[in-house]
Amino acid sequence: MQTVLDVGGFDVRKGWLSPSAQAVMASDVAAVVAAAPFFAPMTPWGKPMSVRMTSAGKYGWFTDRRGYRYVERHPSGSPWPPIPASVLDVWRALVSTERLPDCCLVNWYGGTARMGMHRDADETDFGWPVLSISLGDPAVFRVGGLARSDPSRTIVLESGDVVTFGGPARLAYHGIDRIRAGGSRVWPDGGRVNLTLRVVD
Numbered sequence: 001m002q003t004v005l006d007v008g009g010f011d012v013r014k015g016w017l018s019p020s021a022q023a024v025m026a027s028d029v030a031a032v033v034a035a036a037p038f039f040a041p042m043t044p045w046g047k048p049m050s051v052r053m054t055s056a057g058k059y060g061w062f063t064d065r066r067g068y069r070y071v072e073r074h075p076s077g078s079p080w081p082p083i084p085a086s087v088l089d090v091w092r093a094l095v096s097t098e099r100l101p102d103c104c105l106v107n108w109y110g111g112t113a114r115m116g117m118h119r120d121a122d123e124t125d126f127g128w129p130v131l132s133i134s135l136g137d138p139a140v141f142r143v144g145g146l147a148r149s150d151p152s153r154t155i156v157l158e159s160g161d162v163v164t165f166g167g168p169a170r171l172a173y174h175g176i177d178r179i180r181a182g183g184s185r186v187w188p189d190g191g192r193v194n195l196t197l198r199v200v201d
């Protein structure tokens with residue numbers, strides 16, 4: 001495991017998923033996306049996000065002019081599909097076999113997509129970590145500290161890397177500076193998917 005932050009609880013597991021496990025998970029994610037298609041989220045201040053987004057599980061993360069929140073339905077009105085077993089297995093191995101996540105947020109990054117620095121703070125209990133899985137093209141991931149003004153540094157997240165934000169790092173600022181197109185064969189047309197597993201309430 002790599003220690004990147006000065007506070008504890010930010011753990012990077014490089015190559016935790018084998019190429020064959022990544023392939024199984026990619027086809028499970030494709031099935032989630034077939035049931036709950038990607039949509040273009042809008043920030044509360046009216047700017048479209050550059051990622052495309054969907055979710056699996058009891059809740060999906062959502063944003064529009066009314067703000068950030070978890071919702072029980074896809075914008076189509078359908079409930080979110082279940083979180084695939086291949087994804088839950090990672091949570092069971094690294095976090096808990098008793099309390100499973102309520103939400104698997106699926107972010108799709110095409111060529112120029114990025115994500116600004118933010119904290120994952122829409123959940124009720126910060127005692128549970130957020131677990132992040134990367135599939136596809138490498139991403140330049142930026143992680144800072146607990147205040148927006150803290151110094152930050154970058155690491156490259158590649159396909160199969162698994163990150164947990166727990167303990168003091170649960171509320172660390174983080175974001176995606178950019179994607180390195182063409183760095184993976186997980187998706188036939190390139191791009192990157194990031195899955196984040198969250199206990200919501």
Ligand SMILES: O=C(O)CCC(=O)C(=O)O
Nearest residue numbers: 105107120132176194196
């Ligand atoms: O794409 C990533 O690695 C991070 C995604 C993220 O921070 C989020 O969805 O809250």
Ligand SMILES: [Fe+2]
Nearest residue numbers: 118119120174
């Ligand atoms: Fe996040």
